[in-house]
Amino acid sequence: MLGSDQFQRGRSARSTSYDTSQMQRSVLITGGAGFLGSQLCDVYIARDYRVICLDNLSTGRMKNIGHLLDHPNFEFVEHDVIEPFQPSGCIDLIFNMACPASPPKYQSDPIHTFQTSIRGAENMLSLAHKHGARILQASTSEIYGDPEISPQSETYHGNVNTLGPRSCYDEGKRAAETLFYDYRQHYGVDARIARIFNTYGPRMDPGDGRVVSNFVTQVLRGDDITIYGDGSQTRSFCFVDDLIRGLCALIHLPKQPGQPINLGNPEEFTIRQLAEIVIQETQKDARIVYKDLPVDDPRQRRPDISSACEILNWRPEHTLREGLRSTIPYFMAELARNNAPSPIAAQ
Numbered sequence: 001m002l003g004s005d006q007f008q009r010g011r012s013a014r015s016t017s018y019d020t021s022q023m024q025r026s027v028l029i030t031g032g033a034g035f036l037g038s039q040l041c042d043v044y045i046a047r048d049y050r051v052i053c054l055d056n057l058s059t060g061r062m063k064n065i066g067h068l069l070d071h072p073n074f075e076f077v078e079h080d081v082i083e084p085f086q087p088s089g090c091i092d093l094i095f096n097m098a099c100p101a102s103p104p105k106y107q108s109d110p111i112h113t114f115q116t117s118i119r120g121a122e123n124m125l126s127l128a129h130k131h132g133a134r135i136l137q138a139s140t141s142e143i144y145g146d147p148e149i150s151p152q153s154e155t156y157h158g159n160v161n162t163l164g165p166r167s168c169y170d171e172g173k174r175a176a177e178t179l180f181y182d183y184r185q186h187y188g189v190d191a192r193i194a195r196i197f198n199t200y201g202p203r204m205d206p207g208d209g210r211v212v213s214n215f216v217t218q219v220l221r222g223d224d225i226t227i228y229g230d231g232s233q234t235r236s237f238c239f240v241d242d243l244i245r246g247l248c249a250l251i252h253l254p255k256q257p258g259q260p261i262n263l264g265n266p267e268e269f270t271i272r273q274l275a276e277i278v279i280q281e282t283q284k285d286a287r288i289v290y291k292d293l294p295v296d297d298p299r300q301r302r303p304d305i306s307s308a309c310e311i312l313n314w315r316p317e318h319t320l321r322e323g324l325r326s327t328i329p330y331f332m333a334e335l336a337r338n339n340a341p342s343p344i345a346a347q
């Protein structure tokens with residue numbers, strides 16, 4: 001998945017007071033049992049890192065990391081990032097991925113979601129400070145809220161409601177970015193921020209309530225597709241392999257970029273178009289039904305990825321249709337299991 005030069009560059013650029021050239025490199029991945037975090041675990045096990053996967057299993061699943069549990073370089077720790085964590089041994093890299101990402105999930109315990117972002121970020125930043133580790137924050141396009149401009153570039157400050165059902169996530173992620181900024185300014189921590197736009201692919205929980213998992217599983221089950229609102233709101237969907245490649249490129253960039261980096265696919269679709277594409281790609285018939293639009297649902301979202309292109313030499317390689325062709329068989333296999341949960345609705 002990654003070019004070896006990206007790893008070599010990252011390694012040689014790391015500054016520590018000890019010589020690690022003969023030592024095994026270590027990565028701590030919070031949220032490592034989740035959709036994205038588990039894919040990072042695979043990448044770093046394949047690269048011979050010692051991988052510590054920290055997760056409270058609130059939205060993550062052991063089945064995402066089951067194949068790694070017996071690996072000698074892999075350690076799973078059930079832990080809530082709200083609490084401080086002391087690893088055994090040194091840490092070189094930290095991916096701070098812990099946080100539910102699906103709106104119905106993060107809204108089900110909003111105070112815990114908020115604390116996960118803020119206390120989790122602070123605990124991981126202080127660990128990075130102590131270990132001289134490089135740390136990457138999984139931030140989000142949600143920090144732009146309901147954007148008034150399109151596409152959204154990193155210089156846009158956003159349009160976020162502090163008082164609403166999405167605020168626990170949006171404001172928590174915004175505050176986490178501030179902590180990353182201040183730890184870099186005050187303590188010199190090599191802290192990097194990826195602003196991730198809607199990403200989908202294998203290992204998504206079929207029941208997590210996000211739009212791609214909902215639409216694909218609804219069609220595969222023969223259920224109606226549920227569009228919230230009139231379906232004219234837009235999103236830009238990034239296939240998971242592209243996103244993981246971008247996260248790794250960012251953390252291994254030799255020089256700290258000094259700004260957050262948008263990572264996403266700039267191809268923009270209305271939610272109604274997404275429903276039609278899912279129906280075509282699954283080659284099944286499905287009826288579309290319309291439900292209430294959730295409060296504060298952003299009307300549009302499309303990343304400006306010129307920074308990622310210039311600084312990371314990164315751009316997505318998969319179209320939405322190509323990504324869905326890899327994702328639909330995964331959901332078919334998931335649904336073939338007896339206990340696959342039903343899609344959940346927005347609250």
Ligand code: NAD
Pocket residue numbers: 030031032033034035036037054055056057058059060061079080081082096097098099100101102116120138139140141195196197198199200
């Ligand atoms: P996910 O829900 O599949 O994974 C999140 C993981 O974090 C889960 O394994 C969960 O159990 C764990 N977790 C949650 N709270 C925790 C806590 N307090 N302590 C320890 N572990 C905790 O979601 P994902 O799509 O893999 O998202 C991963 C990260 O990327 C999140 O931080 C999310 O905000 C960010 N992100 C994702 C997307 C996307 O489209 N997938 C978009 C923007 C940002």
Ligand code: UDP
Pocket residue numbers: 102103198209210211212214215226227228229233235271293294297298
């Ligand atoms: N959505 C929908 N039907 C669903 C799930 C979501 O129409 O079954 C809409 C949702 O209202 C939003 C978009 O799809 O406009 C993306 O929703 P998702 O929860 O995946 O992520 P968001 O970008 O809103 O955080």
